[in-house]
Amino acid sequence: MSMIDFDAMVKNEDMADVILFLVSRREDGMSYPSIDRFFGRHKADEKYRSYNIKLIHETKKLEDNGSVLGGKSYKKGPNWKEPKFVTEKNTESANITLAKPTGKLALLTLFY
Template identity: 45%
Template sequence: MIDFKSLVQKESVEDAVAFFVRSPNGIGYPNLDRFYTRYRFDVISEGELLSTVIKMTDKGIIKGGESPLHYIKGPNWKEPKFVTEKKYGIA
């Protein structure tokens, strides 16, 4: 089982977002917001999550998915290092 709390608290916002969009269905911004509201509210209150998502979209790391506020892997997406190291219970 993946330890989302540790992942969100210890990894950079950019790496965490890259992890969450890795599935074929991607992730919606409201779901990202919930992870950070629960485990690291300062990222929300300081506007870091939104600015990071915008920056990652501009860089092509993530892109818009099926609906507004939904994100999937972009053409420049790379797997975060902690995934290859199998941290946080990632198999």
């Protein structure tokens, strides 16, 4: 299993696609503060002038089109589709593996 280069993912992929990837990683989804923290930690401010404002707009669009469901956390919606960079296995931008994390890795992903 290869490590995921999250900085490259944020830099090279569309924000909406990254959100779709993030909400698919765990069955209980991902909270908005965790998504915001993820983008801050992985240098979204280098790509987007005001990444947190863009994040508000992107999550709203994804909710409106049914790709994600909001609430306590964002989860896969009825219209969720795997992002192209995952299906095309775009290793140039990020090495992605959708295997369920176990052990220490599972604990680490709880904080994303």
